[in-house]
Amino acid sequence: MTTSSLRRIGASILVTATAAAGYVAAPAAVGTPESAGDRGTHQVTTWGASDDIAGGTLNDVTVRNILRTSVGGDDLRIRLSNANGDQPLVFDSVYVGKQQAGAAVVPGSSRQLTFSGRTTVRIPPGAMAVSDPLPGRIGAKESLTVSAHVVGQSGIITAHNRAMQHSYKSTSGDHAADETATAYQTESSAWFFLNAAIVTAPQQVQTVATLGDSITSSVATTIDENRRWPDILANRYAELPEHRRLAISNEGISGNRILNGVAKAGSAGANALSRLDKDVLTKPGVRTVLVLEGINDIYAGATADELIDGYRQLITRVHASGRCIVGGTLTPMGASFVYTPEKEAIRQQLNEFIRTSPELDGVVDFDAATRDPADPTRLKAEYDPGDGLHPNNAGSEAMGNAADLDTLRCS
Missing domain, CATH: 2.60.120 (Jelly Rolls)
Structure with a gap:
């Protein structure tokens, strides 16, 4: 994270509008009557x-x-x-x-x-x-x-x-x-x-909200096995000492877009710009937003300039709330129904913005982690479930391992 980013974020954290806190779990009865207390702790979305x-x-x-x-x-x-x-x-x-x-x-x-x-x-x-x-x-x-x-x-x-x-x-x-x-x-x-499920945890523990679409929801992974890439990321943090852990809140909606879309039955959810506050910023303990969105917008006809403007609005609003925002590059779509050479050019332009923009507080290069070296427009064959778009279990594993764990900390 850059020094300018840290200056922009500042020292204070907005207190979220919806307070929350803890739970119990024991082998036969849920919970043991221990309290974390208030000193040195706060509420996080687990x-x-x-x-x-x-x-x-x-x-x-x-x-x-x-x-x-x-x-x-x-x-x-x-x-x-x-x-x-x-x-x-x-x-x-x-x-x-x-x-x-x-x-x-x-x-x-x-x-x-x-x-x-x-x-x-x-x-x-x-x-x-x-x-x-x-x-x-x-x-x-x-x-x-x-x-x-x-x-x-x-x-x-x-x-x-x-x-x-x-x-x-x-x-x-x-x-x-x-x-x-x-x-x-x-x-x-x-x-x-x-x-949401919310617990009281040490003050150093914060929540990363992964804002995205079906690739963040990980729809090509095995159901009931917690193989989504945000789950893989959570597993990595769980191996660290408690004071270095981060919680993960998966805010992906299948089919979601940055720009257009409204919530209705069978829909792709309200667009990311309209749902940012409710789905992300009001969740207790959220300190970093990791964004991976745009493929559905590209399919729907959005231009690179429109998408970059949308990203800049997300960046501005997240920073205004006192939090950090990290960009995730869009994964390959070359063998999918979305692909045309023109749409691939837009994906590349957006990824270039994500990789190089000083406005973001960090980058996770999901594209580099999942692309085929022989044809970078496509997923690696072992990551492709057959639709050329949604990474499978192995691809999700690669995505969850792509982030440097300190990149997602908002100091």
């Missing part, structure tokens, strides 16, 4: 996803989401979202446990969340709710279940599509406290209403 819209509606069912933490911490809070809803959303029973397998919860690990001391929470359309903390500690890379009973009709469903993780819908009724998988007979590939 897991996150961006809000989109799932089709249909839900009525008197329980959804069981599965998430995996990136860093450990204390006093878990869960952030639930009705950001894209068209009517109030009511949950009267929300439980967190440790995943055993599929929809099954480790026996005895499930604990009920409260919201301002109550077990029922009503979330207005366009709003979110943050739970009270569950006292205790949870480790890094813990797979948790978050089960929530929807009272009545949900209206439009705020969800994260193509999650590369199965979630589960129950038969009719409240099954949030059930630790068996018996009632959860419908599998889904979306996270329902789940926006």
Whole structure:
């Protein structure tokens, strides 16, 4: 990171609008009654996803989401979202446990969340709710279940599509406290209403938000195996001493663009410029934004100048919030439906801007990590799942290993 970048960021950090903090995890009961305390700690997002819209509606069912933490911490809070809803959303029973397998919860690990001391929470359309903390500690890379009973009709469903993780819908009724998988007979590939998991961690631990599209969502990787490149990056940080770890919040939406797009059922989500604040900057502990976006804009006809202007707006707004922003070069698309020589030229122009712009606080060269040396417009054959665009497990591994770990620190 350059000295000018550090001067621009300054010494102060904006406190995010939505506070959060910790969780518990023990072998049979979720959590041990230890508190991190306030001294030398703060709230960080250990897991996150961006809000989109799932089709249909839900009525008197329980959804069981599965998430995996990136860093450990204390006093878990869960952030639930009705950001894209068209009517109030009511949950009267929300439980967190440790995943055993599929929809099954480790026996005895499930604990009920409260919201301002109550077990029922009503979330207005366009709003979110943050739970009270569950006292205790949870480790890094813990797979948790978050089960929530929807009272009545949900209206439009705020969800994260193509999650590369199965979630589960129950038969009719409240099954949030059930630790068996018996009632959860419908599998889904979306996270329902789940926006963030937040813990209290040492002050040095910060969150990196990866803002992107389907390549950041890692849609060509194996479902339920946490093979996304942000997961690989999180694994690397988890191996460091606690005071040197960074949390990762994956804010990719399949099909997303920097410039155009609005949230609607089956959509590619609201464009990055419009969702930056809600999906990234309001998540507790986010100190660095890593951007990898633009291929969908190129496919839709955006020019290099338009994309660079969009990047400059992201840079300006992230810096104005007191945070750092790192650019990720766009990966090859030469064997995909997106490719034409003209569109490849735009990708190259945008990558040149990302590699050389003094406005960014760092670069992760995903292009160099994944391209075929014999034909740099294409993914390496071993990274191509067959569509020429979305890196597979091996390609995702290469992307997750591409970043210098200190590049993502915002000192």
